[in-house]
Amino acid sequence: MSDFINDQDRAEAIKAWIMKYGTTIFIAIIIGIALMYGNQYLQKKELQTKEEASMAFEQLLVSSDNKNIKQYQAEAQSLVSNFPKTAYADLASFLLAKSYVENKQYKNAISQLNWVITHSKYSEFKQVAAIRMARIYLYLKDYTKASASLAKVYDKTYNVMIDQIKGDIVLAQGNVGKARSLYTKASNDNVNSEILQPLLTVKLHSLPAQISNEAN
Numbered sequence: 001m002s003d004f005i006n007d008q009d010r011a012e013a014i015k016a017w018i019m020k021y022g023t024t025i026f027i028a029i030i031i032g033i034a035l036m037y038g039n040q041y042l043q044k045k046e047l048q049t050k051e052e053a054s055m056a057f058e059q060l061l062v063s064s065d066n067k068n069i070k071q072y073q074a075e076a077q078s079l080v081s082n083f084p085k086t087a088y089a090d091l092a093s094f095l096l097a098k099s100y101v102e103n104k105q106y107k108n109a110i111s112q113l114n115w116v117i118t119h120s121k122y123s124e125f126k127q128v129a130a131i132r133m134a135r136i137y138l139y140l141k142d143y144t145k146a147s148a149s150l151a152k153v154y155d156k157t158y159n160v161m162i163d164q165i166k167g168d169i170v171l172a173q174g175n176v177g178k179a180r181s182l183y184t185k186a187s188n189d190n191v192n193s194e195i196l197q198p199l200l201t202v203k204l205h206s207l208p209a210q211i212s213n214e215a216n
């Protein structure tokens with residue numbers, strides 16, 4: 001009899017507990033299920049978006065030689081607008097900026113590179129965009145903005161490239177001694193490169209010989 005009472009008490013206790021907390025637990029379960037399926041949906045949607053962006057970018061590359069400039073730029077801009085959170089948008093922006101430069105649309109090129117700096121999720125892309133922007137400003141003889149663009153680059157991987165462009169900037173401003181110092185530093189830090197080293201050598205040899213002993 002005592003066991004029956006204990007069982008009955010336990011049953012009543014469980015019933016009371018369910019009455020008190022059952023709704024909360026049920027809601028929690030529903031939320032948990034919703035979150036699980038929601039995450040699965042988002043993952044599937046993200047994968048689908050990446051696949052669509054990849055296809056659009058591949059098509060952009062394949063058809064680049066077969067389209068007029070305005071159409072190519074429009075398709076590249078469409079990719080950026082439709083898939084802004086993907087790496088393909090960054091890559092399309094670089095191609096778009098290149099196209100703008102080739103067609104002397106420097107303001108548009110700067111704007112596109114600035115889009116990468118502002119929106120890209122990848123620090124490497126942001127810094128490459130800043131370097132390319134600096135080169136455009138250098139070409140436009142806006143040395144202040146060129147230097148400001150370089151200041152956005154913090155990864156030491158790009159130090160050689162940065163010093164080279166800084167050398168170009170000060171040389172354009174007439175400071176040959178400082179240019180020599182920067183080119184030399186870049187050359188010394190870049191001994192293993194088969195790409196930049198010849199360019200740095202040419203830049204150094206192109207400096208006026210009569211000031212080879214000039215102080216920095």
